Amino acid sequence: MLSIIVAIANNNVIGKDNKLIWHLPEDLKRFKKLTTGHNIIMGRKTFESLGKVLPNRKHIVLCNDANLNIDNENVEILNNVNLLDKYIDSNEENFVIGGATIYKLLLPKANKLYLTKINENFEGDVYFPEIKQEEWKIVSRETGIKDEKNPYNYEYINYVRK
Template identity: 45%
Template sequence: MISLLFAASRNNVIGYQNGMPWHLPQDLKFFKEKTTGNTIIMGRKTLESMNGPLPKRRNVVLTRNKDFALDGVEIIHDLSDVERWNEAHPEKEYFIIGGGEIYEQALPIADRIYITRIDEEFPGDTFAPDFDEAAWELTEKEKGIKNEKNPYDYYFLQYDRKN
């Protein structure tokens, strides 16, 4: 299963200046719970924004740069590799975790979308992909906990592609 995983504001911002314009520890916890023990696929800039590969995950970087190499990271140059892995191991979940260009490329092959939808507007330079909600079914919706550390209203949404 190929899944997109991202947090997005009401105005569809997912990033600003190679970072996130908000701090939501509950979303980071959700991300960790979903991805630990799984394969995460990201662009080079996303990897750089995280200061290196994440522990307890297979870290894969999709890049056009044929010379890019980093310890602890598997390099691919085409999403067809992910499609092949998915065909060979359909029981596994492969998480596309950014950035914006990678989400756009992966949307046509995705089976699932996890969105932490933050009910706030933020300035940004990277945006979530637009998707036709008619082609997807909202299968889960959970309101996140709002408190002093998580100061926004937000929802954990799961969309599954309709067959």
């Protein structure tokens, strides 16, 4: 199964210039806690924006370039989205971690959505697709810690597909 994990601004912006816009260490901690030990699925641009291979997670990277090769046993490059079927069909939770192109491609196939909703508008160049309320049910929501290092009002909202 696929679970999407994403941080979204009020205006649905998720990034700019192939980077995250905000810095929310509490949300990054949560991302690490949720995804460690699982497969993480991403687009080539998000993989590049990570800047490194994250520990204790297999990275599955979608890319059209058949010549791209990353010499790391924790990185698998897939040139065809159909090759994700074994992850979609498995009982294990596989996390889709972005970016915009991959969220759009895989939101219809996901069963869970871990959303961090930041209560501010940001200027950006990539957006999360519409979450159709008739398709998703909120199962939990929790206010994020706001302090000098996490200077935004934000909320963790977990959804499951109806």
